[in-house]
């Protein structure tokens with residue numbers, strides 16, 4: 001077996017360059033205190049407990065035309081996930097936001113997917129968090145893929161998952177243990193579906209691998225599963241806020257949370273999936289039940305959300321700002 005010198009390591013690394021790396025545009029790593037733009041340098045120490053124990057939390061959000069969408073909601077959820085794990089961010093929240101903006105600027109992308117990971121940090125290959133002197137965080141910026149409905153205009157095909165769901169305690173925080181979610185996606189691929197949705201311990205609808213699931217009942221109520229059993233999706237929460245305008249105009253009777261059985265889904269007037277990567281997506285199939293056309297409520301919610309993303313003014317990046325290498 002070849003043992004690589006430092007120089008030979010970088011030579012060998014060069015041979016691992018792949019076409020898909022073109023999506024990865026910038027990584028900030030707190031241990032380096034700097035951004036790297038070469039995808040081959042976007043690496044995490046193997047003894048970081050996030051790598052070998054899943055001991056970390058994360059967020060994913062998007063930047064659209066230079067506007068970071070719903071950032072404060074993502075930062076709030078990140079803080080609450082960190083609290084659940086007893087993790088402390090090594091910088092203040094305003095400093096984190098500054099680093100996110102700088103990393104985005106360095107990527108040069110006005111439309112981007114941003115992922116923030118806060119890890120227990122390196123320290124050992126054991127399980128004990130006490131082995132890790134300092135949490136790390138990473139900000140990764142990559143190109144933004146087209147929305148689900150742009151590539152699947154007829155809507156999403158959904159089935160019921162056979163993978164045991166995470167109990168509420170683990171489902172309600174966004175930590176880096178995503179094996180059940182991975183298996184749900186794999187299950188969907190095997191069944192030639194787009195998503196599967198888990199059922200909770202009482203047989204009620206839970207969530208998809210990375211999205212929330214909702215219905216519009218025949219008597220015009222918009223319903224999502226309550227957040228004690230699923231992740232409180234930032235999109236779901238925002239869609240419910242936006243739905244208030246449809247309640248005011250009488251399009252909907254009400255909008256909120258509740259238990260949804262599979263039978264409620266079969267009887268629903270409209271079915272939807274919501275999330276950062278799916279926006280509001282029309283569900284055209286749930287097991288052997290079909291809704292060929294996108295219904296009026298899902299269409300209205302989709303338009304409201306897309307307009308909200310487009311006109312989001314919470315954080316607008318200044319791409320003209322000068323960033324020097326040493327900054």
Ligand SMILES: Cc1ncc(COP(=O)(O)O)c(C=O)c1O
Pocket residue numbers: 060181207208209210211212231232233234235236274275276277
């Ligand atoms: C398990 C799970 N549920 C729901 C969501 C949707 O959350 P958001 O709308 O914040 O993207 C996600 C997002 O990744 C998720 O991982």
